[in-house]
Amino acid sequence: MSRHADPSTATQIRDNWLRVSQQVADACHNVGRSPTDVKIVGVAKYVDAALTAQLVEAGCSIIGENRPQLLWEKHDWFLQHQLPMPRWHLIGHFQRNKVRRSLPLLDLIESVDSLRLAEEISTEAVRIGRTIPILVDVNVSKDVTKTGMSVDLLINDAERIAELPNLNWCGLMAMSTLDADSVVVAKEFSSVRELRDRLQVKLGERVKLCELSMGMSGDFAQAIAAGSTIVRIGSSLWKSII
Ligand SMILES: *Cc1c(COP(=O)(O)O)cnc(C)c1O
Numbered sequence: 616m617s618r619h620a621d622p623s624t625a626t627q628i629r630d631n632w633l634r635v636s637q638q639v640a641d642a643c644h645n646v647g648r649s650p651t652d653v654k655i656v657g658v659a660k661y662v663d664a665a666l667t668a669q670l671v672e673a674g675c676s677i678i679g680e681n682r683p684q685l686l687w688e689k690h691d692w693f694l695q696h697q698l699p700m701p702r703w704h705l706i707g708h709f710q711r712n713k714v715r716r717s718l719p720l721l722d723l724i725e726s727v728d729s730l731r732l733a734e735e736i737s738t739e740a741v742r743i744g745r746t747i748p749i750l751v752d753v754n755v756s757k758d759v760t761k762t763g764m765s766v767d768l769l770i771n772d773a774e775r776i777a778e779l780p781n782l783n784w785c786g787l788m789a790m791s792t793l794d795a796d797s798v799v800v801a802k803e804f805s806s807v808r809e810l811r812d813r814l815q816v817k818l819g820e821r822v823k824l825c826e827l828s829m830g831m832s833g834d835f836a837q838a839i840a841a842g843s844t845i846v847r848i849g850s851s852l853w854k855s856i857i
Pocket residue numbers: 658660681706707831832833847848849850851
């Protein structure tokens with residue numbers, strides 16, 4: 616259970632946000648990258664809308680949710696309370712029957728894990744007359760529980776995904792193997808980057824795969840060293856809250 620939003624949680628969340636932002640900036644400087652090249656997605660699946668709003672208020676402008684229902688509820692809550700909307704990223708498995716209701720609310724779908732889902736999103740995007748940025752979730756980890764497309768399947772389907780109308784395919788998302796040692800994690804992140812480079816060559820002008828969404832609370836520094844442009848941070852931001 617998380618705490619109720621109140622002035623003390625606001626202070627704690629602000630401290631957490633400043634600490635995480637500093638750690639991400641330090642991780643960038645350590646490998647000679649600019650902090651402006653790495654966006655922080657505040658993963659808010661652990662908390663309710665009021666606490667999510669306190670994170671936005673603290674300065675986190677991109678919120679990641681892994682379940683569409685939570686996204687809908689929180690989006691409604693922000694509207695009702697007339698609060699400035701953050702940008703919303705979907706980072707969890709997206710069922711095709713949730714696409715229609717979710718699409719108008721989303722700024723980036725990070726978790727496209729099949730050609731069929733990409734087709735569904737494309738069809739809906741055409742219907743509402745909007746182009747939606749997506750990342751493909753690729754499974755490079757050894758965890759059987761992880762979602763995401765296998766590397767072989769992605770290479771096989773890449774051209775078809777790249778050709779779908781009203782999709783702006785702009786990169787890859789990945790997770791490292793849970794509790795793996797740091798050498799394994801570094802290798803996994805590098806393999807995602809290499810896969811991206813390979814796909815970019817294969818697909819040429821049709822896509823610009825600039826974004827690599829990798830790195831969570833426990834491994835963002837290694838992800839940044841491997842070229843991550845988006846880190847998805849949850850638990851560190853909710854320290855002493857959940
Ligand atoms: C929960 C989650 C995160 C955040 O993980 P933490 O370890 O809490 O920072 C990142 N990405 C995805 C896809 C998640 O589901």
